[in-house]
Amino acid sequence: MNNIAIKVKNLSKQYRIGEQQTKYRTIRETLTDAVQAPFRRIGKILQGHAYGAADMDETIWALKDVSFEVKRGEVVGIIGRNGAGKSTLLKMLSRITEPTEGMAEIHGRVGSLLEVGTGFHPELTGRENIFLNGAILGMKKKEMVRKFDEMVSFAEIEKFIDTPVKFYSSGMYVRLAFAVAAHLEPEILLVDEVLAVGDAEFQKKCLGKMGDVAKGGRTVLFVSHNMLSLKNLCNKGVLLHSGRVVMENNIDAVISKYLDKDIKHAGETSWSSPEIAPGDDRVKLKAVRVISEGNVTGEVDISKDFWIEIDYWNLEPNKQRMVFIHIHNSMGIWIISSGNLASLTLNKDPWSYRPYPEGVFRTACKIPGCLLNDGHYNISVYIAGSGMSNVIIAKKDVLSFSVLDTGLMREEYTGAWPTVIRPRLEWGTEQLSSK
Amino acid sequence: MITLLKKTNNEEPKASEVLIIRPSRGWRHINLNEIWRYRELLYFLAWRDIKVRYKQTVLGAAWAIIQPFFTMIIFSIFFGKLAKIPSDGVPYPIFAYAALVPWTFFANGLMESTNSLVTSANLIRKIYFPRLVLPIAAVISGIVDFILAFVVLLGMMLFYGIMPTANIVWLPFLLLLALTASLGVGMWLTAMNVQFRDVRYVVPFLVQVWLFATPIAYPSSLLVEPWRTFYGLNPMVGVVEGFRWALLGTDTTPGGAIFVSTFMAIMLFVSGMFYFRRMERTFADVV
Numbered sequence: 001m002n003n004i005a006i007k008v009k010n011l012s013k014q015y016r017i018g019e020q021q022t023k024y025r026t027i028r029e030t031l032t033d034a035v036q037a038p039f040r041r042i043g044k045i046l047q048g049h050a051y052g053a054a055d056m057d058e059t060i061w062a063l064k065d066v067s068f069e070v071k072r073g074e075v076v077g078i079i080g081r082n083g084a085g086k087s088t089l090l091k092m093l094s095r096i097t098e099p100t101e102g103m104a105e106i107h108g109r110v111g112s113l114l115e116v117g118t119g120f121h122p123e124l125t126g127r128e129n130i131f132l133n134g135a136i137l138g139m140k141k142k143e144m145v146r147k148f149d150e151m152v153s154f155a156e157i158e159k160f161i162d163t164p165v166k167f168y169s170s171g172m173y174v175r176l177a178f179a180v181a182a183h184l185e186p187e188i189l190l191v192d193e194v195l196a197v198g199d200a201e202f203q204k205k206c207l208g209k210m211g212d213v214a215k216g217g218r219t220v221l222f223v224s225h226n227m228l229s230l231k232n233l234c235n236k237g238v239l240l241h242s243g244r245v246v247m248e249n250n251i252d253a254v255i256s257k258y259l260d261k262d263i264k265h266a267g268e269t270s271w272s273s274p275e276i277a278p279g280d281d282r283v284k285l286k287a288v289r290v291i292s293e294g295n296v297t298g299e300v301d302i303s304k305d306f307w308i309e310i311d312y313w314n315l316e317p318n319k320q321r322m323v324f325i326h327i328h329n330s331m332g333i334w335i336i337s338s339g340n341l342a343s344l345t346l347n348k349d350p351w352s353y354r355p356y357p358e359g360v361f362r363t364a365c366k367i368p369g370c371l372l373n374d375g376h377y378n379i380s381v382y383i384a385g386s387g388m389s390n391v392i393i394a395k396k397d398v399l400s401f402s403v404l405d406t407g408l409m410r411e412e413y414t415g416a417w418p419t420v421i422r423p424r425l426e427w428g429t430e431q432l433s434s435k
Numbered sequence: 436m437i438t439l440l441k442k443t444n445n446e447e448p449k450a451s452e453v454l455i456i457r458p459s460r461g462w463r464h465i466n467l468n469e470i471w472r473y474r475e476l477l478y479f480l481a482w483r484d485i486k487v488r489y490k491q492t493v494l495g496a497a498w499a500i501i502q503p504f505f506t507m508i509i510f511s512i513f514f515g516k517l518a519k520i521p522s523d524g525v526p527y528p529i530f531a532y533a534a535l536v537p538w539t540f541f542a543n544g545l546m547e548s549t550n551s552l553v554t555s556a557n558l559i560r561k562i563y564f565p566r567l568v569l570p571i572a573a574v575i576s577g578i579v580d581f582i583l584a585f586v587v588l589l590g591m592m593l594f595y596g597i598m599p600t601a602n603i604v605w606l607p608f609l610l611l612l613a614l615t616a617s618l619g620v621g622m623w624l625t626a627m628n629v630q631f632r633d634v635r636y637v638v639p640f641l642v643q644v645w646l647f648a649t650p651i652a653y654p655s656s657l658l659v660e661p662w663r664t665f666y667g668l669n670p671m672v673g674v675v676e677g678f679r680w681a682l683l684g685t686d687t688t689p690g691g692a693i694f695v696s697t698f699m700a701i702m703l704f705v706s707g708m709f710y711f712r713r714m715e716r717t718f719a720d721v722v
Contacts, residue, residue, distance in 0.1 A: 094562075094563050096561070097719040104456040105453060114562070118562050119555075119557075119562075121487055123491055138476075
């Protein structure tokens with residue numbers, strides 16, 4: 001009997017740059033676009049900008065000549081940086097988008113989970129959404145009726161099952177969405193980074209459920225940035241880098257290759273003009289960089305202070321802006337969340353709570369030396385209007401950097417430092433009494 | 436393109452199923468089998484559309500009646516009373532309303548299905564299913580509105596003392612004809628709408644022009660043969676005149692026009708389906 005579940009051969013996907021940008025648009029953007037597009041386009045023409053097919057001709061290979069095999073019952077982690085092609089691979093295997101070249105063979109019924117809560121409608125009740133979402137994910141009605149009680153109790157929303165989900169807290173919403181997804185029972189499951197939702201306790205529950213799925217002999221392809229859960233769930237790993245397979249091996253080997261790989265960090269991510277930058281008509285992100293000792297660098301000395309600078313265009317006058325950063329380490333653990341709100345900062349940012357005129361702004365945050373452990377880190381940047389819920393730009397993992405161990409704290413102790421942070425702290429000993 | 440190499444007779448796909456994923460080129464065949472397997476999704480999407488439409492509006496289901504009914508009143512005043520347009524021997528209000536009921540179904544189905552792909556962009560980007568399900572569900576969800584408006588039509592017939600003719604048995608066929616035409620045009624437009632968002636601005640205009648190109652405010656008996664048969668090239672001509680003939684017993688026996696209309700509706704439907712399937716592979720990347 002053939003025990004191959006997935007066989008991928010020379011799978012490639014080419015995007016036109018223009019397409020890839022629209023690919024990441026949200027529904028809201030699409031809707032506002034529909035209203036604003038003609039005016040904006042006319043505006044662009046009046047300002048003398050080219051805004052047409054001509055500058056969309058460039059193409060990129062999101063995935064190129066990817067080949068690998070997955071045996072029945074294997075749980076495979078797909079690892080790689082942002083833009084390595086992980087999601088594109090899952091999208092092709094789940095038939096959402098077609099490959100440009102190559103082929104894949106899938107033996108068995110596929111269920112894919114690229115997002116939790118796809119198709120949830122805010123006006124419908126929890127009960128109605130369970131059935132709708134289940135049908136979208138490919139469940140049969142009979143199956144849903146049978147598992148209904150189980151899903152509701154998994155989501156812990158028994159009391160609110162007949163309330164429209166627009167009244168749910170975000171936690172309840174995510175729990176319900178995941179509960180439906182967790183009860184899918186295909187032979188082959190494709191999962192994108194969907195576990196990074198909900199509170200820590202619920203995440204644990206979801207991981208447990210995923211573990212059951214994996215142990216139940218099902219084939220799973222799992223994309224995650226969380227190295228811990230990959231380590232726990234998977235037995236095999238595929239490492240992608242710029243659309244190509246770098247390594248296919250057992251999960252521990254692949255993770256250490258991924259973490260150790262000497263990837264030169266540029267120290268800066270920038271956009272040359274607002275047309276191509278992330279954001280909308282209110283704010284556009286211009287650049288994010290790491291500055292240490294006056295230079296842009298991707299590698300900072302563990303003992304030295306460094307700055308994270310965020311440059312942005314403010315396009316809407318007389319509105320307040322707030323800037324936030326998140327820092328995750330390479331295991332996917334969230335280390336820092338900070339922003340330039342008065343109560344979160346040591347000093348007062350002179351521009352916080354002030355209306356911004358139009359123009360280019362730079363917000364910088366100082367990270368003290370002797371705080372982070374050595375290793376690789378990812379910075380995510382968020383820019384909001386007045387009110388924290390009003391997030392305009394959310395750019396996850398926009399820039400990465402490394403903290404280098406320079407030996408400052410290595411005079412007496414030279415062993416492994418397995419902690420998340422490595423602060424240098426104040427200590428003191430007093431003699432309280434003598435003999 | 437995706438082909439199911441081995442398929443069991445059972446509807447539930449079994450482990451023996453092998454999926455081959457590879458790039459497709461040119462025209463693709465229409466996989467009706469697959470749409471049939473996704474019929475539950477079709478049902479739930481149509482059900483969602485109906486539910487949400489009635490939940491989100493203050494007057495809810497009343498809109499299904501208000502829209503054609505008020506149009507009928509306006510037509511009766513301006514075309515019936517002031518312009519004195521003939522109405523094939525039946526009172527003008529019911530003459531107009533009997534046409535407006537299938538027309539409203541057609542026009543709403545056309546608009547809803549045109550928008551169906553773009554409004555479900557998130558679904559298309561995140562999950563696989565035969566995309567044809569979206570415009571089909573959008574048109575089918577209009578049947579509930581049609582039934583509500585139709586009940587009012589029966590009430591009006593009672594009021595005017597008009598007994599339906601035996602030809603009423605043809606109504607399901609006529610409704611199916613309206614559905615086929617609506618979905619046919621809808622499939623063309625929604626696939627185009629993904630590529631060119633301008634389509635959505637064209638549709639309201641198209642519907643308005645089409646309304647006056649269809650014998651709703653006036654009878655097609657104003658035309659003489661052979662022009663009347665040519666008029667059937669607009670598939671809604673056959674539907675509207677058929678409704679009046681079957682319900683009100685007007686002297687608009689479906690002759691050549693209905694055959695031309697049926698032929699046109701099928702042409703639109705089949706070509707729309709093929710065009711949709713051809714464009715389908717790009718939807719997730721562009722929508």
